[in-house]
Amino acid sequence: MLRIEALPEPSRTMALAAPLIATGITILISSLFFLSLGFNPIDTLHGFFVQPLMSLNGLSEWLLKASPLIIIACGLAIGFRANVWNIGAEGQLILGAIAATGIGLFAPWQDSVFLLPSMIAGAIMAGMAWAAVPAFLRSRMNTNEILVTLMLTYVATLFLSYLVHGPWRDPAGFNFPQTALLPYKATFSVFDHSYRLNSSIFFAIAAVIITWFFLERSFLGFRMSVGGVAPNAARYAGFRSSTAIWVGLLAGGAAAGLAGVGEVAGPLGQLSAHISPGYGFAAIIVAFVGRLHAVGIVLGGLLLSLLYLGGETVQLQYGLPSAIANIFQGLLLFFLLGGNFLINYRIRRIR
Amino acid sequence: MKNFNRRDTLKLGAAAGLTATVPSHVYADTLLKVGAVYVSPVSEIGWTKQHSLGIEAIQSEFGDSVDVTVLDNIYVPQDAERVFRELAAAGNQLIFGTSFSHSTPIQKTAPRFPDVAFEHCSGLVHLDNLGTFEAKYYEGTYVAGITAGHVSKSAKIGFIGGFPIPDIVGPANALLLGAQSVNPDITCSAIFLNSWYDPGKENEATKTLISQGCDVICSMTDTATGVQVAGENDAWSIGYASDMSQFGNGKHLTAFTLNWAPIYVQAAKDVVNGTWKSSTRWLGFNGDVVRMSPFNDSLSADVIAAAEKAMSEIKSGDLHPYAGELKAQDGQVRVQAGSVLPDQEIRGFNWFVEGMIGNLG
Numbered sequence: 001m002l003r004i005e006a007l008p009e010p011s012r013t014m015a016l017a018a019p020l021i022a023t024g025i026t027i028l029i030s031s032l033f034f035l036s037l038g039f040n041p042i043d044t045l046h047g048f049f050v051q052p053l054m055s056l057n058g059l060s061e062w063l064l065k066a067s068p069l070i071i072i073a074c075g076l077a078i079g080f081r082a083n084v085w086n087i088g089a090e091g092q093l094i095l096g097a098i099a100a101t102g103i104g105l106f107a108p109w110q111d112s113v114f115l116l117p118s119m120i121a122g123a124i125m126a127g128m129a130w131a132a133v134p135a136f137l138r139s140r141m142n143t144n145e146i147l148v149t150l151m152l153t154y155v156a157t158l159f160l161s162y163l164v165h166g167p168w169r170d171p172a173g174f175n176f177p178q179t180a181l182l183p184y185k186a187t188f189s190v191f192d193h194s195y196r197l198n199s200s201i202f203f204a205i206a207a208v209i210i211t212w213f214f215l216e217r218s219f220l221g222f223r224m225s226v227g228g229v230a231p232n233a234a235r236y237a238g239f240r241s242s243t244a245i246w247v248g249l250l251a252g253g254a255a256a257g258l259a260g261v262g263e264v265a266g267p268l269g270q271l272s273a274h275i276s277p278g279y280g281f282a283a284i285i286v287a288f289v290g291r292l293h294a295v296g297i298v299l300g301g302l303l304l305s306l307l308y309l310g311g312e313t314v315q316l317q318y319g320l321p322s323a324i325a326n327i328f329q330g331l332l333l334f335f336l337l338g339g340n341f342l343i344n345y346r347i348r349r350i351r
Numbered sequence: 352m353k354n355f356n357r358r359d360t361l362k363l364g365a366a367a368g369l370t371a372t373v374p375s376h377v378y379a380d381t382l383l384k385v386g387a388v389y390v391s392p393v394s395e396i397g398w399t400k401q402h403s404l405g406i407e408a409i410q411s412e413f414g415d416s417v418d419v420t421v422l423d424n425i426y427v428p429q430d431a432e433r434v435f436r437e438l439a440a441a442g443n444q445l446i447f448g449t450s451f452s453h454s455t456p457i458q459k460t461a462p463r464f465p466d467v468a469f470e471h472c473s474g475l476v477h478l479d480n481l482g483t484f485e486a487k488y489y490e491g492t493y494v495a496g497i498t499a500g501h502v503s504k505s506a507k508i509g510f511i512g513g514f515p516i517p518d519i520v521g522p523a524n525a526l527l528l529g530a531q532s533v534n535p536d537i538t539c540s541a542i543f544l545n546s547w548y549d550p551g552k553e554n555e556a557t558k559t560l561i562s563q564g565c566d567v568i569c570s571m572t573d574t575a576t577g578v579q580v581a582g583e584n585d586a587w588s589i590g591y592a593s594d595m596s597q598f599g600n601g602k603h604l605t606a607f608t609l610n611w612a613p614i615y616v617q618a619a620k621d622v623v624n625g626t627w628k629s630s631t632r633w634l635g636f637n638g639d640v641v642r643m644s645p646f647n648d649s650l651s652a653d654v655i656a657a658a659e660k661a662m663s664e665i666k667s668g669d670l671h672p673y674a675g676e677l678k679a680q681d682g683q684v685r686v687q688a689g690s691v692l693p694d695q696e697i698r699g700f701n702w703f704v705e706g707m708i709g710n711l712g
Contacts, residue, residue: 057440061433161545165515165711176451176475176516196433267429270455273514273545277427312434315422316441322392322424 001350010343018339026332033327039318047317048310048328060195062305064267067204068093068259068276070301072283074211075255077292079248081215082224083231086252088134088149090280091156092127096260098160099126101179101271104186104264105168115185120261127257128250130156135249139242145249153280161273168271178272187265200262204301207255212294224248256280277308289336307332382416383445383623385409386438388431389423390450391548391573396593398547398573399423401608402449402472405615412616413623425453426547432456439464445622447615448472450547451516457481468627470618472611473518475698477629484614487635488518489525489697490665491607492569493672494643494658495589496529498604499567500537501654502587503530509560510541511553511570511577515711519543519571521700525672526569526589527707529661540565541709550576561586567604578603594644605658606644613639633694636666673697678705 031041052058072089079086086092100119109115134148161177170180188198214221224244227234231241259279268275286304290296311325387406389399406419420438425431431453438446439460444467448457451473461469461481474483499508508530512519527539540563542556549572557568557580569589570577575598581588582600590596590606614632621627634640643662646655664670675686680703686692701711 057436065429176454177514178455181455196436263429267432268455269459272428272452272455274427274452277430308430312422312430312437316420316437319421322422 003348003350004345005348006345007343011346014342018342019336021342022335022339023332026328026335030328030331033324037324039320044314044318044320047314047320048325049306051313051317052306052309057195058309060191060197061309062302063201064197065308066301066305067201068262068279069283069286069304070204070297071207071259071262072252072256072280073286073290073297073301074207074294075252076283077211077287077290077294077297078214078221078224078251080287081221081228081292082244082248083228084138084245084248085146086131086134086149086249087146087284088131088151088153088156088280089252089256089283090276090278091149091153092130092253092256093260093263093276093280094153094156094160095130096123096127096257097264097268097271097275098156098163098260099123099257100261100264101168101182104182105180110183111185113185115183116188116265119186119265120258123257123261124254125257127253127255127260129253131249131253131256132246135246138249139245145245149249160271160275164271164273170270179270181270182265187269188262196267198266200266203258203262207258208294208298211297215292215294220247256283259283285333285337288340289333291340304333381418383413383619384418384420384441384443385445385447385619386420386441386443387422387447388425388434388438388449388453389421390426390452392424393421394574396575396590396595396598398592398609399449401592401611402447405611406447408612408616409619413619417619426450428452428456432459435460435469436463439467444468445470445619445627447618448474451514451518452547468618468622468629470614477631480629482618482627482629482631484611484632484634485518485698486609486640487633488522488571488607488641489672490635491641491643492522492526492589493529493665494661495569495605495607496526496531497533497658497661498646498650498654499526499569499587499589500530500533501650501657502604503534503537503567505564505566506534506537507563507565508537508539508567508569509557509563509565510539511556511560511568511572512541512543513547513572514545515543515701517698517700520703520711521673521697522571523569524700524704524707527704528672528677530567531706532661533657538706538708541703541707543709543711544572546572548573550574553577554580557581558584590644596644596647601647601649603647604650605646608642608644610640610642633698636662679703680705680707 034041034044076086076089100123103119103122134145137143137148138145164177168179170178188200190198223239227239227241227244263275282304286297286300289300307329314320314325315322391399393399393403409417410419422434425434435456446469448471454474457469457471458476461478465480469481471483473485477483510523510526523541530537540560544552553572553574553576557577560568561584567587568577568581571591575595578588578590578595579598582602587602587604588599589604592609594606594608596603661670671691673692675690676684676688677686679685
């Protein structure tokens with residue numbers, strides 16, 4: 001008989017080996033899968049993981065796509081460590097994008113050098129404000145923040161839809177539901193006009209450094225982690241749980257708002273009814289693939305971004321249907337997250 | 352597939368130059384590389400399927416001498432722009448965008464690749480190397496509306512649209528106007544999903560409309576869900592883009608189908624011959640872009656005759672679906688009797704006619 005046993009403390013070997021095992025199993029299963037569909041597994045895997053990075057444009061797209069994922073995952077990880085479950089980063093991102101666009105299009109200081117900085121500040125505050133609603137309700141009325149953050153995402157989506165279909169619709173846009181393009185001064189400058197990567201990538205770097213410092217080196221970060229692992233011990237030590245709720249949610253909201261301005265003043269240049277390919281939700285996966293650690297999140301964000309690009313490359317190169325690419329992405333993430341089980345548990349045989 | 356470098360591009364250019372001097376039916380090895388970006392997954396029926404038939408028409412016209420690359424399920428602007436750039440950088444000479452959602456990305460990409468021909472279905476902005484094409488859906492919905500007017504017992508029909516954009520709002524109006532040409536008291540309730548492809552939401556929307564008493568459902572999305580759910584609930588349905596009768600449980604009145612093949616093939620031929628120029632095409636029954644699928648067997652001969660009469664009158668220009676007098680939802684007269692709504696206002700339709708229930712949210 002087999003029995004699952006909790007390890008007395010997390011296994012260091014498995015912490016490193018689990019992702020390798022997961023990758024191995026994914027490659028094995030997906031190879032059989034690709035073969036059964038008549039695709040060469042080596043070519044397909046090469047298309048997924050190597051080909052997208054073979055050109056400068058590919059590298060630029062890789063970082064461009066990873067940056068919002070990393071920024072949001074950093075903010076979420078701060079809350080997740082304290083068992084504060086912010087599932088609504090998507091909505092906070094949308095609010096950030098709305099605030100940034102509103103300032104960029106309608107602020108009276110259009111010619112000022114402060115236009116873009118004010119958009120960034122506005123986006124961060126809007127994301128935080130959206131996250132403050134569940135923080136208030138949870139700390140005062142003990143509502144479930146998972147439900148509140150998720151439902152506020154739908155409110156944000158509909159609010160965005162209202163703006164682009166109504167008052168903010170581009171008057172010169174043939175009634176299409178999108179705003180006018182942001183003026184040049186209201187967008188992040190690109191490094192080179194052939195590529196889309198822009199200066200907002202520095203925010204991803206800053207977010208990672210701040211998160212690392214906060215989680216690993218600050219006393220508040222420590223208190224929040226204790227509250228997450230052992231709430232009773234934290235209470236006994238006098239750590240207030242409402243602080244953890246507020247900090248956890250506001251950090252996620254600020255990060256998502258920042259990612260929102262990065263998108264709208266970066267590759268998008270305007271608001272439309274669809275501004276995020278689910279970054280707010282994908283970032284939850286990134287945070288967990290990165291095991292809620294700043295360095296891990298960078299790796300997780302880069303991996304997820306590569307999976308998106310690879311999914312397109314195999315469509316482009318080998319005609320793999322997008323659904324098959326999605327199955328492969330799902331397999332890899334499933335095994336990566338499932339593999340974490342081996343860090344805290346072991347399976348023993350009992351006679 | 353091989354990677355393209357500058358030398359290959361030069362060779363291709365030279366090849367294209369050469370072919371301009373030889374008869375067009377003599378095709379060299381790989382004469383044309385075509386890319387297409389679809390907004391939803393390719394399925395058996397629907398909007399994206401009809402575009403894939405256009406691409407297939409190019410393939411059957413050119414055979415092995417055309418190299419086709421297709422990406423499906425691309426609708427978020429950030430992703431679409433990357434895909435358009437990649438297709439252009441990979442040496443595709445002709446690239447199709449197939450959704451209004453591709454507007455900004457394709458407009459941003461085209462100027463960076465002045466030697467590539469871009470064709471944008473449902474687009475409104477055209478540039479030196481970006482052409483647009485679109486169907487007059489409202490001609491189809493008007494004719495379908497005539498059949499709906501005959502079969503509706505509750506005098507209520509239901510419309511489901513992806514987004515409240517002019518290309519959907521206009522056809523919804525024409526559907527009701529067609530039905531009102533039979534029975535002036537008919538009303539039409541409209542729901543917008545804010546998605547092209549969301550079978551779950553569409554299912555709920557259809558059931559909502561039926562529970563409100565609508566006994567004919569017309570759904571302009573990328574799925575057959577509206578037709579299917581209507582059939583399951585014993586309501587009539589009108590298909591969009593493809594013939595959806597197989598899903599309608601015998602209650603599929605007709606479908607206004609889209610035939611993009613002539614436009615796709617012509618664009619490919621023009622690129623090969625070096626005569627491609629960006630242009631705007633807006634075609635309906637004339638031009639064979641909009642067609643009506645076979646009418647339901649249970650419709651009486653009179654009803655079918657009335658629908659076919661309207662079709663031929665629209666073709667000849669004797670009948671215009673948006674002929675006055677047209678009143679808006681609030682009763683205000685928007686088009687005087689004796690005149691018709693100007694084309695540019697049709698393409699910018701953002702108001703409902705009298706009898707429509709719902710709003711453009």
